Amino acid sequence: MSGGGKSKVYFFWHLAEDMKAKVLVFIALAVLAAGLFAGCAGEEKTPTTTQTTTTETASEKKLSAAFVYVSPIGDAGWTYSHDLGRQYIERVYGVKTAYAENVAEGGDDERVIREFAEQGYDVIFTTSFGFMDATITVAKDFPNTIFMHCSGYKTAKNVGTYFGRMYQARYLSGLVAGAMTKTNKIGYVAAVPIPEVIRGINAFALGVKKVNPDAKIYVVWTGTWYDPAKEKEAALSLIDEGCDVIAQHQDSPAAQQAAEERGVYSIGYHSDMSKFAPHAHLTSAVWNWSVIYSYVIEQVMQGTWKSEQIWWGIDKGVVGLTPLSDVVPEDVKKMVEEEKQKYLNGEVPEQYPFVGPIYDQQGNLVKAEGEVMTDKELLSMNFFVDNVVGEIPSASE
Incomplete structure (x- = not known):
């Protein structure tokens, strides 16, 4: 318990004037402490590979998007380039985003994708070819969630694909x-x-x-x-x-x-x-994945999203040379x-x-x-x- 929590206990204890009141306060504090510790325990169960990078107040509901990555974000490569796109839609469109990195293809991918769907994310981007079958499998169980799979070829009513030339x-x-x-x-x-x-x-x-x-x-x-x-x-x-x-x-x-x-x-x-x-x-x-991610997010916001196979090139700014x-x-x-x-x-x-x-x-x-x-x-x-x-x-x- 933090130092502020100890001060509150001291205050309420001395506020009680008789033993009966102190007993009641003691019971109330015990219940409160149990709740606090339960909350701490719940936080520890959050997977270390998943991080939510923006928060929302109870009075507003932001569009939310989750990203499933096959390698570390700091690799300067594939996942790094995708994460730049994630950061872009978060910054420009105010989207609440989360990601999971180092997710094994054909191993842990279905569990991770399913957890994001269960948490209620509006759009889930699965960013590696090997996530294709897991994406299709989970999408069948969450028809109201939009799934976008990178570099694959399988689609469904709520699953689209995207890639760059x-x-x-x-x-x-x-x-x-x-x-x-x-x-x-x-x-x-x-x-x-x-x-x-x-x-x-x-x-x-x-x-x-x-x-x-x-x-x-x-x-x-x-x-x-x-x-x-x-x-x-x-x-x-x-x-x-x-x-x-x-x-x-x-x-x-x-x-x-x-x-x-x-x-x-x-x-x-x-x-x-x-x-x-x-x-x-x-x-x-x-890669400049922000081009495609912006397109998808705008369609979702406008309620016009539909499953399609996106394959854009230099003319759209998705790929290029330094x-x-x-x-x-x-x-x-x-x-x-x-x-x-x-x-x-x-x-x-x-x-x-x-x-x-x-x-x-x-x-x-x-x-x-x-x-x-x-x-x-x-x-x-x-x-x-x-x-x-x-x-x-x-x-x-």
Whole structure:
């Protein structure tokens, strides 16, 4: 009990003038103390991975949104970028928000999502591909709750999906890498072999190929979204093989730090990673999730929300590049800006650079000259283009 609580006990005790009154006061204080301790015990049961960051008074009911994260917020990567979006809607729209971080895919995810639904959150954002089935399962039991799942493809009346065309920014970063390599060997530290990651590698490789047909992209898989030790080890192994530019699809800046230590160039992902590799960093392909989160929250507030599959790109501001390093030549910067403008001006289809001719690693023609890959083909992509070195592990590996 706090010091203020002790003072109140002393005051009420001496206020009673006879023994009978003191007994009654004693009983009342005992009941009060039991309630206080019960309240403290209840607070201790709150999961440490879940935090509510705004409060509401009894007289007002704010729109509330919960976020389920697969990795730590402070990772400077995927979860960090999503949390910037959470903070944005909290600050701009006054939304009451909560989050749970380090939630395992296919493990604790259903329990965490269900707890948020039971607590009455209006919108629940589940931010990793592996949360898809758990999201659909919980949504069936809470038809009045809105669920938005990131990067998945399953929907329901109260479940929508959202993602960004990150391959567009990947392509632009590939232009930079292809122009800056001297060894024509570019390393790529990859997480998990799902279409999203494969699509990003291929877009990056097509950017490299456009400016440097002789360069190859060497891929090493870590099998995890977030494991700084593995990520750094993978990057170092690529540098040892002669790669002088390191790119990544990982959640930590470990690959950037490895490049900085070894004196080679690097390209970050998710957020601006220049501070982790001030000399190595060329640019980062980054997310701006506040664009989509604002759109969803506005629709919910207006009562116009409906299930849809959002997949926006550079033209909407969901994906982009950080400013190019001073070490990047001006002609390269100009080329990258010109390619970016093609998206902004509608000069190319949304699927660009996945426009033929495109060949796979075996030399097979995937798309003929001028043919555009469909969104369905992009979302199920399971092959590497011809300037990628490495294999795509099977699901059992």
